[in-house]
Each structure stands twice: as structure tokens, then as C-alpha cells.
Amino acid sequence: MHIQRRTGRAAALGALIVLAGCAAPAPVPDYDALLAEMLKASFRDQGIATVDRLKQDASNAECSKALGNGLPEATAKAIEAANLKTVKMPADGRFIGDWKEGEKLAQNGRGMTWTDASTATSANGGNCYNCHQISPGEISYGTIGPSLTRYGRNRGVADPADPASRAIVEYTWTKLYNAKATNACSGMPRFGHAGLLDEAQLKNLMALLLDPKSIVNQ
Amino acid sequence: MKALLIVIALCVSACGALAQGKSTADGIAEYRKMLEDGNPAELFEAKGEGLWKQKRGPRNMSLEQCDLGKGPGQVRGAFVELPRYFADTRKVQDLESRLLTCMETLQGFDAGEIAKTPFGRGEQLTLEALAAWISAESRGQRFNLPQGHAQERMSYELGKRAFFYRAGPHDFACASCHGEAGKRIRLQDLPKLTVNPGDGVGFAAWPAYRVSNGEMWSMQRRLNDCFRQQRFPYPGYASDLTIALGVYMGVNAKGAESIAPALKR
Numbered sequence: 001m002h003i004q005r006r007t008g009r010a011a012a013l014g015a016l017i018v019l020a021g022c023a024a025p026a027p028v029p030d031y032d033a034l035l036a037e038m039l040k041a042s043f044r045d046q047g048i049a050t051v052d053r054l055k056q057d058a059s060n061a062e063c064s065k066a067l068g069n070g071l072p073e074a075t076a077k078a079i080e081a082a083n084l085k086t087v088k089m090p091a092d093g094r095f096i097g098d099w100k101e102g103e104k105l106a107q108n109g110r111g112m113t114w115t116d117a118s119t120a121t122s123a124n125g126g127n128c129y130n131c132h133q134i135s136p137g138e139i140s141y142g143t144i145g146p147s148l149t150r151y152g153r154n155r156g157v158a159d160p161a162d163p164a165s166r167a168i169v170e171y172t173w174t175k176l177y178n179a180k181a182t183n184a185c186s187g188m189p190r191f192g193h194a195g196l197l198d199e200a201q202l203k204n205l206m207a208l209l210l211d212p213k214s215i216v217n218q
Numbered sequence: 219m220k221a222l223l224i225v226i227a228l229c230v231s232a233c234g235a236l237a238q239g240k241s242t243a244d245g246i247a248e249y250r251k252m253l254e255d256g257n258p259a260e261l262f263e264a265k266g267e268g269l270w271k272q273k274r275g276p277r278n279m280s281l282e283q284c285d286l287g288k289g290p291g292q293v294r295g296a297f298v299e300l301p302r303y304f305a306d307t308r309k310v311q312d313l314e315s316r317l318l319t320c321m322e323t324l325q326g327f328d329a330g331e332i333a334k335t336p337f338g339r340g341e342q343l344t345l346e347a348l349a350a351w352i353s354a355e356s357r358g359q360r361f362n363l364p365q366g367h368a369q370e371r372m373s374y375e376l377g378k379r380a381f382f383y384r385a386g387p388h389d390f391a392c393a394s395c396h397g398e399a400g401k402r403i404r405l406q407d408l409p410k411l412t413v414n415p416g417d418g419v420g421f422a423a424w425p426a427y428r429v430s431n432g433e434m435w436s437m438q439r440r441l442n443d444c445f446r447q448q449r450f451p452y453p454g455y456a457s458d459l460t461i462a463l464g465v466y467m468g469v470n471a472k473g474a475e476s477i478a479p480a481l482k483r
Contacts, residue, residue: 042459046452189388
């Protein structure tokens with residue numbers, strides 16, 4: 001009797017396990033681990049473009065995993081705060097360089113591919129026109145980013161050195177230096193943070209956008 | 219011929235656009251129309267058909283028994299169902315990786331060596347011509363990739379994640395340029411590849427003859443140059459990640475009419 005009861009219970013338990021097995025969904029594969037394996041097996045070094053480029057920082061990892069959707073507010077804020085910490089204001093406190101040099105940089109889409117010889121900042125362009133309308137006279141511009149035509153004028157910057165312009169000047173520097181400081185999953189490269197452009201180059205782009213004499217503000 | 223084509227292309231995109239206020243895209247569309255009966259891709263198609271039937275390689279065999287997914291030798295309609303799962307290799311393969319398999323098993327070529335050969339050289343020239351002809355045999359048909367096999371579904375899921383994978387010095391992913399509709403790089407229109415972008419657009423437009431350099435580019439070569447501009451390291455030819463991206467774009471393009479081999483800037 002006793003034995004029979006135990007056997008019955010065991011059978012019931014067995015049946016439960018089988019039922020649970022049928023009802024439970026197939027385990028979700030670890031896609032991130034499988035993708036990491038696939039990336040490792042599929043890419044190789046070529047010139048300056050080495051496989052260590054596939055490593056992601058926390059910002060890129062979170063934005064990738066979102067698969068095109070927005071991030072939770074708290075995650076976005078944390079990414080922006082971490083990126084803001086990387087921003088270095090110009091050492092000499094001067095933000096505005098030569099807008100003509102800035103225009104050349106904005107037109108230049110070169111740099112950092114496996115067909116480029118050097119990773120030096122001097123070998124890199126700003127790629128700006130690839131994604132933005134900038135000078136009103138340039139008709140060959142991309143539309144991935146917002147139009148920057150009359151950037152300084154539209155924001156009332158009559159003199160970038162005037163303390164009244166300080167907030168927009170610093171905001172613009174921050175945007176160029178590390179765009180993820182103000183928009184966690186911005187599509188824009190982090191030109192200062194990633195070492196793509198040096199301080200002097202960034203100042204020239206600042207001048208292109210903010211100098212009242214720049215073609216952008218005519 | 220090549221120089222002439224470049225001159226025509228420049229005139230269409232520059233002179234035409236400036237003189238008549240037309241966009242580059244309009245100019246190219248007009249140029250395509252002009253060449254409708256004479257797309258230079260036809261030269262590659264003819265070469266590809268010849269290479270398919272020619273006895274070649276260490277075994278001196280043709281590719282006529284190659285199974286592109288619809289049975290040995292069945293070429294028509296195969297392209298618009300690739301990449302797909304193949305039971306003999308137990309892998310999801312795109313057109314080019316499948317051709318490598320056939321060149322190795324039927325003709326005795328070393329697939330690994332061909333995969334390592336730079337584009338535009340040696341047996342890569344064979345592959346670009348074969349891809350041109352095989353895609354042309356499905357011209358006008360609509361993409362309908364199978365997703366019945368677990369590996370096909372897995373490939374789609376990994377392709378999707380690869381599409382959104384941001385990295386490198388510029389933080390770029392495929393999605394940086396191809397995640398939204400109606401965007402451009404300079405004057406170049408960018409198809410949104412997370413959905414069906416329309417007939418003969420995006421996945422449904424490659425392989426293509428590129429007027430700017432007079433070359434026939436396969437989908438593998440197209441992806442390779444995307445990754446170059448993405449500032450990524452070098453993707454292996456016919457590597458699993460490139461195939462997974464093909465599955466992702468191809469499944470998304472379900473119902474799109476293939477115009478391959480197309481004519482491009």
C-alpha cells in the first residue's frame with residue numbers, strides 16, 4: 001500500500017514533468033553570444049582597419065541591442081552622462097578657428113577605412129556634407145542629419161566670443177566632440193572622443209558653424 | 219567603351235542635373251531608360267552563361283549539375299530564393315557561397331583559395347559573371363526566401379543583429395545609413411533595408427553594373443564596400459555574417475521584383 005502510493009505519486013510527478021516539458025517554450029538562443037562568434041569568424045584585419053574595432057563600448061552595445069528602437073529613459077540618461085564626462089573643452093579656452101579650413105574639412109569624407117594609410121587626425125575629414133546640409137551654396141549634401149545652414153545666425157550668434165553666446169558655443173563643441181553626450185544613440189561619430197579630429201580641426205568646424213563671416217551664416 | 223560610359227554618366231548626372239534642374243537620381247533613371255536595351259551587364263551575363271556550361275577546373279567539369287536550391291541544373295527562379303539552407307553542406311548559403319561549393323565539389327577548385335582572391339581577379343571574375351547570369355535568369359521575379367528551416371530563421375535573427383551592430387571609430391552600423399526611408403548620403407539615395415524598400419531597390423538591385431568604374435559588382439562586393447565605408451575591418455568573402463545579412467535583407471524584401479543585374483551610378 002505504502003509502496004503503491006509512492007509509486008503513484010512518482011508517476012504523477014513524472015506526468016507533470018512531461019506536461020511542463022511540452023508546455024515550456026523552446027529556450028531562446030543566446031543571440032548576442034552567437035553574433036559575437038559570427039563576427040569573430042567573419043572579419044579579419046585589413047590595413048589600419050583591425051578587428052579590435054568590433055569591440056563595443058557600453059553606448060554602442062546598448063544602442064545596438066535596441067535594434068532601432070528607443071532606449072529606456074534611464075539607460076539613455078546614463079549613456080549621455082558617461083559620454084559627457086569625456087568631453088574636453090579647448091585647452092586655451094578659444095573655440096573658434098578658421099571657417100574656410102572648416103569648410104574644407106566638412107567637404108572631406110576621407111579617413112579611417114582600410115584603404116586609408118594612416119589613422120592620424122591629419123588624414124581624416126569631417127564627413128559633414130555626407131549627412132548635413134551646411135553651406136547654402138553646396139547642393140550635394142546628405143539628409144541623415146539635420147540641416148546646419150545658417151546654424152549660428154538662426155541661433156542669434158552675432159559674436160561667438162560674447163558671453164551671451166557661451167551656452168550655444170559650448171553645446172556645439174560638445175556635439176562635435178561627443179555627440180552621444182546629448183543624444184545617447186546619435187548616428188554622428190564622436191569626433192573628439194574617438195580621436196578622429198584634433199582640437200584645431202574641431203575649432204575650424206566650430207568657425208564654419210558659428211562665425212558670422214562663415215558661408216554657413218550668409 | 220568604359221571611358222565612353224563614364225562620360226555619358228558624368229554628363230547625365232552633372233550636365234543634365236544642372237542644366238535642367240533635375241536630381242542625380244532623375245538623371246540616372248533617364249540614363250537607365252536610354253540603356254534599357256543595352257545594359258552592359260548583358261556582356262557579363264553572356265560570359266556567365268558560357269562559364270556555367272564550360273568544362274573547367276581540375277576535374278574538367280561544367281557547373282550544369284550545380285544545385286542552387288531548386289534541384290541540380292535548375293537556374294531559373296533560384297536567385298530570388300537565396301540565401302537558403304542546403305542539406306548537403308548543412309549551411310545557409312547565398313548565391314556566391316553556393317557557387318563556391320559547386321566549383322569545389324563539381325570542378326575540383328579550392329573554394330578557400332577563391333574566397334581569398336581579391337575582387338576582380340582570377341576566379342572572382344568567374345563568380346561575378348556567374349552571379350550576373352544566374353540573377354538575370356530570375357529577372358522580373360519576386361523575392362521569396364524560404365524561412366522554413368531553423369537555420370534559416372537563426373540566420374535571419376543574427377543578420378538583424380548584425381545590421382544594427384554599431385562599432386568602429388565612427389560608431390556606424392548598417393542601420394546608420396539604411397535604417398530610415400528617404401535619406402541620402404550626399405546625393406545618393408539610401409534604401410531602407412529593414413523593410414521591403416520596393417521593386418528593384420536595395421537587395422533587389424544587386425548584382426549591378428557600376429557605370430562609375432565599369433565593374434560588375436555582386437552582393438558580396440557591395441557588402442564589402444559598405445563595410446569599408448562603415449570603417450569596419452574586412453569581411454571574409456562568403457563569410458557567415460555576410461550571408462546572414464543577405465538573409466535579413468532578402469526576407470525583408472519579400473515580394474520585391476528583382477531587376478538584377480541592375481545598372482548603377
